[in-house]
Every structure is written in C-alpha cells, then in structure tokens.
Amino acid sequence: MPEPLHFMFLILFLFLATATSNSNNELMFNGFTNSSLVLNGIAQITSDGLLLLTNYTKEALGHAFYPTPINFIDPSSGQPKSFSTTFVFAIVPQYPDVSGHGLAFVISPSKDIPGSMPSQHLGLVNTSDNGNRSNHLIAVELDTVQTVEFFDIDHNHVGIDVNSLISSNSSTAGYYNKNRGQFVTLTLISGDPMQVWIDYTGDDMRLEVRMAPINATRPEVPLITSLVNLSDIVLDEMFVGFSSSTGAASGLHYVSGWSFSLQGTAQALDISKLPSIPHNRFNDKNLIGSGGFGQVYKGTLPKSSAKVAVKRISHHSKQGVREFVSEIASLSRLRHRNLVQLLGYCRRQGELFLVYDFVENGSLDKLLFDGEKPALSWSERFKVIKDVATGLLYLHEGWEQVVVHRDIKASNVLLDANHNGKLSDFGLARLYDHGTNPRTTHIVGTLGYLAPEISRTGKATTSSDVFAFGVFLLEVVCAKRPMEHNAQEDVLGLVESVLESWKKGNVLSVVDPNLECLFDKAEAELVLKLGLLCSHPESVARPSMRQVMQFLEGSMQLPELPIDNLGSSARLKSYGIAFDDFLATTLTDKIYGQINTINK
Structure with a gap:
C-alpha cells in the first residue's frame, strides 16, 4: 500500500478513536x-x-x-x-x-x-x-x-x-x-x-x-x-x-x-424533540362543559396531537361507578356517525376518565341561547334535528341491544365543523335486551325533558326518550328552554306555550325570531307538531323513532292531530287510544326485512 494511503488510514483511525473517546x-x-x-x-x-x-x-x-x-x-x-x-x-x-x-x-x-x-x-x-x-x-x-x-x-x-x-x-x-x-x-x-x-x-x-x-x-x-x-x-x-x-x-x-x-x-x-410530559392537572381554561357526572376538558393526545374531550368524573358526582360502567358498556361498542365516539377510558386513583372525540363547534345549546354567536340557519337546524333522530333510532333499533339515552337535550348534542349533529353524554344510558322489560332504577334525567310516567314508574324506555326528543324539537325551533320564567316569575312550559299558539291558529309565531322569517314554513310547522306529538303525556300516543324519521323524511304524512284534546287532561286517555288505533291500522314498519304491525 502506498505510504500516503497508510498515512490517511492512520489519520482516520486516530480521528475515529478520538470520536469514540469523546462520546x-x-x-x-x-x-x-x-x-x-x-x-x-x-x-x-x-x-x-x-x-x-x-x-x-x-x-x-x-x-x-x-x-x-x-x-x-x-x-x-x-x-x-x-x-x-x-x-x-x-x-x-x-x-x-x-x-x-x-x-x-x-x-x-x-x-x-x-x-x-x-x-x-x-x-x-x-x-x-x-x-x-x-x-x-x-x-x-x-x-x-x-x-x-x-x-x-x-x-x-x-x-x-x-x-x-x-x-x-x-x-x-x-x-x-x-x-x-x-x-x-x-x-x-x-x-x-x-x-x-x-x-x-x-x-x-x-x-x-x-x-x-x-x-x-x-x-x-x-x-x-x-x-x-x-x-x-x-x-x-x-x-x-x-x-x-x-x-x-x-x-x-x-x-x-x-x-x-x-x-x-x-x-x-x-426542546421540540423532547417527549411530552403527561400530568394529571386539569386547567380551568380548558374546561368546556359540566354535567351530572363531572367536568369535561379539552385535551391533546401526545403522539397524534389529536384534540380530545376528557370527561373527569369527580368523587362528588351524583352518579357513581355503576353508571360509569354502564356508559362504557354502551359507548365502547357503539359506532355511528351521529354519536360522539368514545376513544378510551380508565379508572385511576379513585377517579374515572372518559376520552371522546373532540367536536369542534361544541354543544347545540350554546349556539341556540348564546346571543353573541350567529344564530343557526333553519336548514342547519333541520339537518341537526334529523341527525339526532338518526342517532337515536340507531340506539333504539340499530344495535344488538336497546340503548335508552335518558337525557336527550340540546346541551347533549354536539356539532362538528360542518354542523353535523352528534348525540353525546351516555352517562345516563341503560342497556336492556330486546324483548325484555327495562330494569327499574332511580329517576335520572333533566327537568323539563322527563316523561310523566317516569315519576310514577321510575322506568326509562324508548318512549320516554321520544318524549325528551319531542321537547328537544321545540327547543331547536323556538330557541327556548323547556322551563323558563317570565317577568312575573311564572314558570312557562315550552310545550304548553307552543300548544297555546297552535290553538290560536298561529303556531309559527313561536319560531325563533333570530331566523327573521328565513325558514321553510312547512318544515317548521311539521317539526313543531311532531314535537308536540312526541311529547304527548301518554306514552302509547307517542310514535317510535323509526316513525319520527319517516315523518321528517317525508315518506309518511303526519296524521291530523285532535288539537282540542292535546292539552285536556279529561280526554287525554281517549286521545292516546285514538292515536294508538291510528297507528295500528295505518302504519307499518319494515324492520330488518320483516313487516311489523304496531299494536296497542
């Protein structure tokens, strides 16, 4: 080997040796x-x-x-x-x-x-x-x-x-x-x-x-x-x-x-390459909501940087571990575009955590009642109504078990970036098998959305979900909460207010004034009347969510409702039976390839 080449190898060897030593x-x-x-x-x-x-x-x-x-x-x-x-x-x-x-x-x-x-x-x-x-x-x-x-x-x-x-x-x-x-x-x-x-x-x-x-x-x-x-x-x-x-x-x-x-x-x-250090602190600036189970925070997954919503269930929650397990049992297996997806959950040091998809536009109630934000257009509201109805139909009939949501309201509906509606907060959900009676449990839900029979029986059913959905329909159209106070501090029920306007022949007068008459009058009237029908005091008079979808999609006409009886306690029972008879004789559902008649 030529001498210069030997010298180069020697220099390289010394360089490598120095580099190793310095390491x-x-x-x-x-x-x-x-x-x-x-x-x-x-x-x-x-x-x-x-x-x-x-x-x-x-x-x-x-x-x-x-x-x-x-x-x-x-x-x-x-x-x-x-x-x-x-x-x-x-x-x-x-x-x-x-x-x-x-x-x-x-x-x-x-x-x-x-x-x-x-x-x-x-x-x-x-x-x-x-x-x-x-x-x-x-x-x-x-x-x-x-x-x-x-x-x-x-x-x-x-x-x-x-x-x-x-x-x-x-x-x-x-x-x-x-x-x-x-x-x-x-x-x-x-x-x-x-x-x-x-x-x-x-x-x-x-x-x-x-x-x-x-x-x-x-x-x-x-x-x-x-x-x-x-x-x-x-x-x-x-x-x-x-x-x-x-x-x-x-x-x-x-x-x-x-x-x-x-x-x-x-x-x-x-610093940009260092792994993120997790911590168990929840900063109030990231607080995005509170519910019966605890507080909800906005968070970020370290690896993907994906935004998530973390529900932290505190020791002082009104509900407890049993309801938490119920929520996990339902949400961890449910998959639908109109349901907020549960990504994971854990129990740690006595606290319970649920991690959901983060839904960009937050809850519907903030868009309905926050005067600082632009009002939702009618087309956006009608789409959200159908989205929620689709999600609720899936819970009632589209899964292997019936899932009763138990707390349907505007604050439990989230809107994504495209204003698609997604049902959230299944903390009150209760599972029961098709064909079996729901278990009696303690009364849970939100005042103004609770079906009357729940106070008597303590049982939540798909029909009580329909009742709450009916109140939700009126809430979206009117941009009013189910229970509000007037200047004299009298409690004004939203259902009663809409019913009175209908009796006076001007049901559209209750539509949210922020819409400035820019709405489809036929659709608005349909939703208002459907809301009253769904929130009927007698459970037998309420439609199923499959029928609700047919009414909203226009594949079935809403029946003529006997308006004089809707608010009358004296004839409430006869009205319920009359509508049930109407369903039994005129409505059929094609479910999973079979024709099922809706009986009394």
Missing part, C-alpha cells in the same frame, strides 16, 4: 427511546421515551445512570475536570399540593448506590452513611419535602449536596428574570416541565446552578453559586445520572431530555 464525555438525549441507561429500583423508560424515575408507589426509589464511567480527573494535573450538564424534568404529584420527595442529578462512584434509601434520603444515602466522606458523592437536589433533620430551608428548594443531604448551599426553586428585575419562584411539583443547568469550573472550583421554565432562555444570574473542592470527592472514574424517591406521599418524577459535557459546555437540548 463518553459528550452525552445527548433528546428523549430516552433506545437509550442504554442502567435503571435501578422502579425507574423505567416509558413507551414515549420519557425517563420515569418513580411512579405513584410509596416508599420507593429509582436510579438511572449512564453505563460507562467518565474520567473526572485530569491526568496531567491530577485535578478535577470541568463539566456542564442540562436536563428537563417535571414532577407530577399524586395529589395537588403534596408530593415526595424529589429528584437529583448525581455523580456517583457506582451505578446503583448500594444501601441507599427512599423518602427523605432521595435514593442517595441511608441513615448510617449520610455525611461520610467515603461516599464520594455530589448531587444537585430538587427537593419537594422539608426535612428538619437535614435543615431544609423549605419544601420547594434546590440544593448542592456533597456526601450528605445537609446541603452546602440551597435556594428556593426559581430564577432571576432579567426583564422583570426580580426573582420568580417556580413550584417543583406543578407538573410543568422545567430546565436545569449545572456548570462546574475546575480552575476556580465554582459550581453554578440555574433553572427556568421550559422554552425560557438560560438565566444569566445563577440560582446558586458555591465553591466546591471536588479533589477529595470525585474519583478517577465516576458515573453520572439521576436519583429519585417517594415517601408517604408520592409523585411521578420525569426527565425528558439530558445533555452532559466534560471539559466543555453541554449541548443545547432540542
């Missing part, structure tokens, strides 16, 4: 997927690439160390080398205002710190070796519990620990904001990701610690500056990593990114 001194982890960290205790790498040092297990510890030792002593001078590191962490407490015990960046002579204990010891030392010079340990702690025996300054501090958990220097967690000219306190257990910078200069033995919220610039002024002589502390070879622990209170201790450099400045982390 132990330059560490970069934008997430920890496929990392080779040595994990001890309950530490783990999550499927999203997060380093999770501890979970909600009490009295536990977790360690994570880079597997290869690093030479901290300069062979020429025998003095400790300079180093620099930065990492992003978050502490998510199990309960809002208490967590334990914190985490620490640590330089240790071993990868497992044998004999170390959890709780206030942070997985660094134990009761007998705390303070021993033979520990050869230096750490920067992020401590969330004030421990009297270690003279902690508070329950939210950063400290420099040398062989001991009695910090040589410490400060309340926070940073100096140059623009504000003041110190800003950071809450370690807020669940928010924060970044820490640690720099040690070997020449002047200066150790500096900084921290700031994620995406903030590195503070110019250190949070802590301390003179630390590492000559008697670090050995020639040391391991770098993290330690964390829980005690009587627990929390999730995350690290999402980490950079380390020996004899240089740690590389900047690419």
Whole structure:
C-alpha cells in the first residue's frame, strides 16, 4: 500500500478513536427511546421515551445512570475536570399540593448506590452513611419535602449536596428574570416541565446552578453559586445520572431530555424533540362543559396531537361507578356517525376518565341561547334535528341491544365543523335486551325533558326518550328552554306555550325570531307538531323513532292531530287510544326485512 494511503488510514483511525473517546464525555438525549441507561429500583423508560424515575408507589426509589464511567480527573494535573450538564424534568404529584420527595442529578462512584434509601434520603444515602466522606458523592437536589433533620430551608428548594443531604448551599426553586428585575419562584411539583443547568469550573472550583421554565432562555444570574473542592470527592472514574424517591406521599418524577459535557459546555437540548410530559392537572381554561357526572376538558393526545374531550368524573358526582360502567358498556361498542365516539377510558386513583372525540363547534345549546354567536340557519337546524333522530333510532333499533339515552337535550348534542349533529353524554344510558322489560332504577334525567310516567314508574324506555326528543324539537325551533320564567316569575312550559299558539291558529309565531322569517314554513310547522306529538303525556300516543324519521323524511304524512284534546287532561286517555288505533291500522314498519304491525 502506498505510504500516503497508510498515512490517511492512520489519520482516520486516530480521528475515529478520538470520536469514540469523546462520546463518553459528550452525552445527548433528546428523549430516552433506545437509550442504554442502567435503571435501578422502579425507574423505567416509558413507551414515549420519557425517563420515569418513580411512579405513584410509596416508599420507593429509582436510579438511572449512564453505563460507562467518565474520567473526572485530569491526568496531567491530577485535578478535577470541568463539566456542564442540562436536563428537563417535571414532577407530577399524586395529589395537588403534596408530593415526595424529589429528584437529583448525581455523580456517583457506582451505578446503583448500594444501601441507599427512599423518602427523605432521595435514593442517595441511608441513615448510617449520610455525611461520610467515603461516599464520594455530589448531587444537585430538587427537593419537594422539608426535612428538619437535614435543615431544609423549605419544601420547594434546590440544593448542592456533597456526601450528605445537609446541603452546602440551597435556594428556593426559581430564577432571576432579567426583564422583570426580580426573582420568580417556580413550584417543583406543578407538573410543568422545567430546565436545569449545572456548570462546574475546575480552575476556580465554582459550581453554578440555574433553572427556568421550559422554552425560557438560560438565566444569566445563577440560582446558586458555591465553591466546591471536588479533589477529595470525585474519583478517577465516576458515573453520572439521576436519583429519585417517594415517601408517604408520592409523585411521578420525569426527565425528558439530558445533555452532559466534560471539559466543555453541554449541548443545547432540542426542546421540540423532547417527549411530552403527561400530568394529571386539569386547567380551568380548558374546561368546556359540566354535567351530572363531572367536568369535561379539552385535551391533546401526545403522539397524534389529536384534540380530545376528557370527561373527569369527580368523587362528588351524583352518579357513581355503576353508571360509569354502564356508559362504557354502551359507548365502547357503539359506532355511528351521529354519536360522539368514545376513544378510551380508565379508572385511576379513585377517579374515572372518559376520552371522546373532540367536536369542534361544541354543544347545540350554546349556539341556540348564546346571543353573541350567529344564530343557526333553519336548514342547519333541520339537518341537526334529523341527525339526532338518526342517532337515536340507531340506539333504539340499530344495535344488538336497546340503548335508552335518558337525557336527550340540546346541551347533549354536539356539532362538528360542518354542523353535523352528534348525540353525546351516555352517562345516563341503560342497556336492556330486546324483548325484555327495562330494569327499574332511580329517576335520572333533566327537568323539563322527563316523561310523566317516569315519576310514577321510575322506568326509562324508548318512549320516554321520544318524549325528551319531542321537547328537544321545540327547543331547536323556538330557541327556548323547556322551563323558563317570565317577568312575573311564572314558570312557562315550552310545550304548553307552543300548544297555546297552535290553538290560536298561529303556531309559527313561536319560531325563533333570530331566523327573521328565513325558514321553510312547512318544515317548521311539521317539526313543531311532531314535537308536540312526541311529547304527548301518554306514552302509547307517542310514535317510535323509526316513525319520527319517516315523518321528517317525508315518506309518511303526519296524521291530523285532535288539537282540542292535546292539552285536556279529561280526554287525554281517549286521545292516546285514538292515536294508538291510528297507528295500528295505518302504519307499518319494515324492520330488518320483516313487516311489523304496531299494536296497542
């Protein structure tokens, strides 16, 4: 081989050898997927690439160390080398205002710190070796519990620990904001990701610690500056990593990114590449609704960035686990374009969570009753009515079991970006097999939508759903709630109001004035009369949802209704029988290929 070529190979070999050597001194982890960290205790790498040092297990510890030792002593001078590191962490407490015990960046002579204990010891030392010079340990702690025996300054501090958990220097967690000219306190257990910078200069033995919220610039002024002589502390070879622990209170201790450099400045982390840190906090700014089960929040799935609605069922809900299980049993298997899709669910720490598709335009009631938003056009309202009817028909007849919704109202109808209507909130749903009697249960639902028979029997049926749907029809056309008060504080029922207008020969006078007469009069009259028919006090007089769809689609004409009897309690029963007779003699349904006569 020619001599120049030999020389080139030699240069290449030396370059590669140097690069390999430097790889132990330059560490970069934008997430920890496929990392080779040595994990001890309950530490783990999550499927999203997060380093999770501890979970909600009490009295536990977790360690994570880079597997290869690093030479901290300069062979020429025998003095400790300079180093620099930065990492992003978050502490998510199990309960809002208490967590334990914190985490620490640590330089240790071993990868497992044998004999170390959890709780206030942070997985660094134990009761007998705390303070021993033979520990050869230096750490920067992020401590969330004030421990009297270690003279902690508070329950939210950063400290420099040398062989001991009695910090040589410490400060309340926070940073100096140059623009504000003041110190800003950071809450370690807020669940928010924060970044820490640690720099040690070997020449002047200066150790500096900084921290700031994620995406903030590195503070110019250190949070802590301390003179630390590492000559008697670090050995020639040391391991770098993290330690964390829980005690009587627990929390999730995350690290999402980490950079380390020996004899240089740690590389900047690419914040955009770091895995998202989940937390169990629900910010009120993302609150999009409340119901009988709890509150509903807007959220984002970390991997797909898809928007979701999370229903958080609180301990103080009027309903409980049985209704929650009922909702899961129905929604997890139901699939229809006019139903809000349940994506997943879980029970955790006594709380219940449902994750739904996020529906962009929110609930129908806000569009009907919020004067600041443009009123829905008639065509949009009529389409939503048919969408809801289609979804309810599927619940009643289109699935393997009958699903009784039990709480149909405008606030439980959501509109997507194209104003397609979707039924939501199946928390009150109750399943029962075709051909069997529904089980008697406690009365649930919303005043103004409850069928009269429910107060007598306590039984919800498809017919009681039809009653609520009838009230819903009037609600959409009139843009009025079922029960409202006038200036004299008299309760005005929407059904009675529409019925009175019809008796006076001017049923269209109740149509929402925001439509400004821009509506199909025939369709509006059909919906109003159908609403009265569906909300008939006698269940036998109400149509099925299949018949409702036929009326709305125009494939069947709405029968002439005896208006004089609609509000008369004296002739209510005879009217119910008359309409039932009409159904039995004139209406047939073709269901699943069979002709079924509707009998009395």
